Amino acid sequence: EAGVAQSPRYKIIEKRQSVAFWCNPISGHATLYWYQQILGQGPKLLIQFQNNGVVDDSQLPKDRFSAERLKGVDSTLKIQPAKLEDSAVYLCASSLGVGEQFFGPGTRLTVL
């Protein structure tokens, strides 16, 4: 069974630039999560989708972050414009319903 795929794996941008991350969940997993993991902290949930609907985006900084999952499969997370404090690992996870979450390898973002 293929795991959760993410790209790119690494990204370096300057502040005020835009960046987008892509996630392909495990086939058949209806629930998709984006987490932000800042160095020294645990992963923090940014947004949770159930199929193509948003279940929880309470911790998503909506002035600069956006995410979509148009066809209920792949998802993209965008930051526009990026700030220095957005430097982090962005993890995507998927699950069947609200069960065990399976994680992708993450995208490490560095904002200079």
Place this chain on the structure above:
Amino acid sequence: ILNVEQSPQSLHVQEGDSTNFTCSFPSSNFYALHWYRWETAKSPEALFVMTLNGDEKKKGRISATLNTKEGYSYLYIKGSQPEDSATYLCAYRSNNNDMRFGAGTRLTVKP
């Protein structure tokens, strides 16, 4: 405890040593406690999901215990090997499906 706390933050041991880490979590509204193993540049890998007070789980040299009444879980590694080097994350899931992660314990096993 409102947050999930893990200790120690980092740990350096010699190959063959046994070690253990602690995860503290809210004892109210408990649904499940998850342990993940996260190697650098790889995906976090699920180790255990524990739901019942007194649960003990084992996978090879790694085992975990759960105390939901006092809000803690221990992860034990017996006879550490260099390939055990990773960050070990725990995550508390509440009964309204809120999932909170600790900051992890970074283990380094020296040959």
